[in-house]
Amino acid sequence: MTEHMNPYVPILVMIGVATALAVAGVVVSRFIGPHRYNKAKLSPYESGMEATPGAAGGGRVPIRYYLIAMTFIVFDIEIVFLYPWAIAYERLSLFGLVAILSFLALITVPFVYEWRRGGFDW
Amino acid sequence: MVNIVNALVSPTPSPSVTPPEGFVPWEQTLRGDSLLLVAIKAVAILVFLLLSVLFAVWFERKVISRMQERIGPNIHGPFGLFQLVGDALKLLLKEDVSVTKRDRVLYIAAPLISVICAFLVFSVIPIGPAVRIPFTEDVTPLQLTDFPVAALFILACAAVGVYGIVLGGWASGSTYPLVGAVRSSAQIISYELAMGLSLVTVFMMSSSMYTQDIVAAQADLWFGVLLLPAFLLYIVAMVGETNRLPFDLPEAEGELVAGYMTEYSSIKFAWYFLAEYINMLNVSAVATTLFLGGWRAPWPLSAVSDGVLNTGYWPVLWFLAKVWLLMFFFVWVRGSLMRLRYDQFMRLGWKLLIPIGLGWVVLWGVARVLYVKDWLPSVKQVTVPAAIVLGLATVVVLFWPSKPGEEKTGRGRVKEIDATAGGFPVPPKPGEKLPPSPRSTRTVDARSQAKEKGDRDKG
Numbered sequence: 001m002t003e004h005m006n007p008y009v010p011i012l013v014m015i016g017v018a019t020a021l022a023v024a025g026v027v028v029s030r031f032i033g034p035h036r037y038n039k040a041k042l043s044p045y046e047s048g049m050e051a052t053p054g055a056a057g058g059g060r061v062p063i064r065y066y067l068i069a070m071t072f073i074v075f076d077i078e079i080v081f082l083y084p085w086a087i088a089y090e091r092l093s094l095f096g097l098v099a100i101l102s103f104l105a106l107i108t109v110p111f112v113y114e115w116r117r118g119g120f121d122w
Numbered sequence: 123m124v125n126i127v128n129a130l131v132s133p134t135p136s137p138s139v140t141p142p143e144g145f146v147p148w149e150q151t152l153r154g155d156s157l158l159l160v161a162i163k164a165v166a167i168l169v170f171l172l173l174s175v176l177f178a179v180w181f182e183r184k185v186i187s188r189m190q191e192r193i194g195p196n197i198h199g200p201f202g203l204f205q206l207v208g209d210a211l212k213l214l215l216k217e218d219v220s221v222t223k224r225d226r227v228l229y230i231a232a233p234l235i236s237v238i239c240a241f242l243v244f245s246v247i248p249i250g251p252a253v254r255i256p257f258t259e260d261v262t263p264l265q266l267t268d269f270p271v272a273a274l275f276i277l278a279c280a281a282v283g284v285y286g287i288v289l290g291g292w293a294s295g296s297t298y299p300l301v302g303a304v305r306s307s308a309q310i311i312s313y314e315l316a317m318g319l320s321l322v323t324v325f326m327m328s329s330s331m332y333t334q335d336i337v338a339a340q341a342d343l344w345f346g347v348l349l350l351p352a353f354l355l356y357i358v359a360m361v362g363e364t365n366r367l368p369f370d371l372p373e374a375e376g377e378l379v380a381g382y383m384t385e386y387s388s389i390k391f392a393w394y395f396l397a398e399y400i401n402m403l404n405v406s407a408v409a410t411t412l413f414l415g416g417w418r419a420p421w422p423l424s425a426v427s428d429g430v431l432n433t434g435y436w437p438v439l440w441f442l443a444k445v446w447l448l449m450f451f452f453v454w455v456r457g458s459l460m461r462l463r464y465d466q467f468m469r470l471g472w473k474l475l476i477p478i479g480l481g482w483v484v485l486w487g488v489a490r491v492l493y494v495k496d497w498l499p500s501v502k503q504v505t506v507p508a509a510i511v512l513g514l515a516t517v518v519v520l521f522w523p524s525k526p527g528e529e530k531t532g533r534g535r536v537k538e539i540d541a542t543a544g545g546f547p548v549p550p551k552p553g554e555k556l557p558p559s560p561r562s563t564r565t566v567d568a569r570s571q572a573k574e575k576g577d578r579d580k581g
Contacts (some may be wrong), residue, residue: 010155032215033218035217046297069307082322083331094495096491097491101487120469122469
């Protein structure tokens with residue numbers, strides 16, 4: 001066959017099919033499930049007691065989670081840069097190796113710094 | 123020396139990698155698919171995943187029961203197989219309670235994001251080679267699609283799936299889901315790093331991110347054997363990534379009720395539940411594809427009459443066998459190991475898995491480049507020094523002097539433990555003795571009591 005389909009089109013089809021199923025489930029359950037609501041049922045879970053009023057817009061979480069999230073972004077980008085090198089390391093040869101090792105070293109310094117400062121202690 | 127400097131300054135492109143024997147340009151056969159065929163395949167994957175999840179729930183309950191000397195589901199249908207159909211229908215028929223403080227849009231969108239992302243991963247997993255569709259002359263691979271960054275797409279889906287968890291917990295407007303959501307996302311992103319690092323060496327060996335190329339590159343030797351450290355890293359990371367025991371901290375019932383899905387009920391809960399089990403299947407399928415030879419038959423079988431078992435619909439069998447072996451591993455781990463504390467868990471991820479992953483990438487990268495450049499010393503040159511070093515290491519390990527006063531712990535010996543090890547109180551194990559409390563020696567009254575107790579123990 002000469003006419004080739006773009007390989008990303010099946011992904012769109014898959015997204016469509018999966019979305020249809022997921023949304024259909026939510027819609028169907030709205031119609032076939034019972035609806036006997038009361039105040040206690042609809043209030044936020046709090047071990048059977050009156051729920052504490054939560055802060056508007058979610059609430060507060062420990063700062064550590066933000067620290068982990070920021071560190072994650074640094075490392076995720078590092079890994080994404082490792083992949084192209086991993087695919088082409090044979091052609092990049094020694095030049096690529098030295099380049100990627102310097103890059104890794106640059107990331108490792110702040111990693112060690114954060115480690116020593118207790119950024120990974122919970 | 124001059125050579126090295128030259129190589130550093132101007133990269134000399136080495137001849138491009140020759141494709142392995144019997145290489146077929148997969149993307150061409152794939153792109154020959156009609157839109158109708160693509161749609162059929164997509165629906166087939168969906169049905170396959172739904173049935174697999176139903177089976178996985180039954181499988182898990184049954185296996186874990188046997189491990190705990192129980193029988194498990196056995197009433198409805200043969201081997202209790204219909205139990206899970208009832209379970210699924212029950213969830214659909216339950217009342218859909220929406221908590222009052224929710225964010226209206228995100229509360230519904232979050233479980234949908236989770237489950238849709240979970241469904242997407244299987245679209246690039248190769249379940250088999252190109253086969254002839256029954257009753258027609260058309261040939262198509264047993265795979266929805268494959269593209270130059272297929273393996274990256276898998277990681278991308280896992281990453282977007284985290285949004286479903288974070289938004290679900292946040293949009294509930296409740297305390298427990300929020301804490302569960304941030305915990306869960308911190309856990310998943312931490313172990314995603316370890317997972318991503320473990321895949322680097324796989325891509326080095328396959329020189330491609332087409333999943334079919336990665337499978338083809340393992341025709342001779344599975345990457346799980348060749349790159350064993352990376353495989354072990356992936357195995358640990360995949361359990362952490364899917365929130366399974368011993369890493370199921372987001373759902374630590376004693377602390378967080380049900381984590382991010384506390385406020386979800388009915389089908390929305392079912393979607394989260396489904397997403398969790400599909401993710402188990404996903405990581406197992408990815409492990410199969412990237413490390414365990416994908417759909418190719420295991421070694422003794424792959425040699426049977428020139429690899430006839432690697433053609434036609436046979437590979438589906440090998441693929442499923444490998445995936446379900448890994449699923450069994452998941453259940454086995456759940457039946458054997460206890461849940462980690464959160465600080466232990468984060469320490470394992472950041473202070474052990476990530477440094478190991480980085481170290482392995484550097485080690486393998488240097489070794490491979492030296493190998494490609496043909497700068498590696500020959501086997502003869504290596505053997506003698508290696509034998510000497512290994513021998514010395516053995517001698518050192520065997521005759522390493524133990525510190526005086528450092529008693530080896532064993533049965534029958536009483537060892538004093540630090541009752542507040544690392545700031546957390548721990549009860550003594552059998553054969554261990556708590557040190558006397560500093561408070562008991564402070565007051566005269568307590569001291570006399572302690573003495574009395576000591577006398578009683580002696581008597």
